[in-house]
Amino acid sequence: MSFISVFDVLGPNMIGPSSSHTAGAARIAYLAQKMINGPLVRVDFTLYGSFARTYRGHGTDRALLGGIMGFDTDDMRIRDSFRIAEEKGIAFCFVPNEEETDVHPNTVDIHMVNAAGQEMTVRGESLGGGKARISRINGVDVDFTGEYSAVIVIQKDRPGVVAHVTKVLSDRGVNIAFMRLFRKAKGEIAYTIVESDGRLPEDVAQKLEDNENVQNVMIIQP
Known part of the structure; x- marks a missing residue:
């Protein structure tokens, strides 16, 4: 049996008008900007489905731009995100x-x-109630929501890399809530995404990058 939280019914604290088209959009962009070192100089948004049809009227454009600058869903600056x-x-x-x-x-x-x-x-999907899902990174299908602290390891698909990731996290007392491996094909670039119950230690990225097959590490804290 699945349960619906009162927060799913009422929606998040947000700059409106729509939890799906505004808050969810801001959340997607907020997560996306955490995956690349700043500052950003250019951002192109390609919109699909109802996003493509109603993005101006629902403020999806302002919300996406606000999120990409690190504004949370209830940040009043979203209204002025074009100017900022x-x-x-x-x-x-x-x-x-x-x-x-x-x-x-x-x-x-x-x-x-x-x-x-x-x-x-980065491809993101707004799921309703201000919730979002990241479904693709650089053409590789992935799946995470950003509701937990997460570490994303970009790696060569080689034996021992996943064991290295789990050892580093275990040595630092990280309790793994979810762990998934995504890849385009055997032996190519892969993404290991680990979501944790608590905040991740500050030095975890540096330790993970000690492995020669690890190309990059992204830490996303809620």
Whole structure:
């Protein structure tokens, strides 16, 4: 039996008008910007489904831009996110895609470029009630919500890497709530996503990167 929280009924603290189109959108972008080192210089948003049709009227564009600058769902600055982004020197655009229909109704692809030239594309889905799911990173299908502290390890798909990840976390007393491995194909780039019941130690990324097959580590704290 599944239970519905009162918070699922009432929705989150947010700048409206819609928990799905505004709060959920802000949440997706908030999670996305935590996966790349700042500062960002350009962000392109590709919108699908109802996001593509109603993003202006529902404030999805302002919410996405606010989230990408680290604003939480109830941050009043979301209303002025266009002006603030321009002041920060962040170039941005919104591209509706109504041709591709085999996606969740509230989906956005966020392509980010930082000042160092690093690029990353994250796909997110707004699930309702302000909740969101990250479903793709750089073309690799993944699945996490950001409701737990999470470490995302980008690695070569080689034997022993997952064991290295679990040992580092165990040595630091991290209690693993969920752990999943995602990859395009055997032997290529893979993503290990570990969600923890508590906050992750500050030095965990450095220790994880000690393995020669680990390319990058992202820490996402709620």
